[in-house]
Amino acid sequence: MADQLKGDERKQSGFLFLGNQLWLDFLNTKIKRGGEWVDLLSDFANLIRWLEEARVLDGLHAQEALCRWPDPSERETIVGRARSFREALRPAVESVTQAEAVSGEVVEAINDVLRHHCRRLELAFDGDKLVSRYVGEVTEPLHLLAPMAESAAQALSGDDTTLTRKCENPACVLHFHDTTKNHTRRWCSMETCGNRMKAAAHYRRVRAEGNEQGEMMSQAGAEIRLNAKLV
């Protein structure tokens, strides 16, 4: 698709697309940086931008949405609804990653949005590759959220929810669906959390070895002192 953003452009925006499922990428729009929560869906323009980068909207529909809702207070209401839907989904990912049942409230929240789903998937060529994209008019705010509700409904009713994981860095709040061949993915990203956790483990190992050596040295020192006294 000519109006779709390419991988590099997606990276520059600061949004993270590492979840492998739309609803997880949506959850990953609220992150922790330096211990503080940061909401990447900071305003309506950012919400539309995310939807475009997530390929929920193409460039044309993104522009249309910006024109359809120009009123700031209406925009704030729509972003608020998006954020509250995202937080309604959060207990679902927590349940799934802890192998617990998803609550009825989550099911209701998803169905509330799905009732407004009028857009449909279409298969299209992107060069020689096939891609799926949503087509159809966006005339109601909930039309914007419906694809994430659909993604959550499909994921939660699927039989591979055990592959939905939280990044193993305790300070990280990102989730992903593990699509690696051996299902060994542990981090949201190797470049950030993976390297950080490996470096921390290495530091702990070196320090533990250092302590061990230190103890051996001081034991040896004590023996030498003892021997010196005996002589």
Ligand SMILES: [Zn+2]
């Ligand atoms: Zn992480």
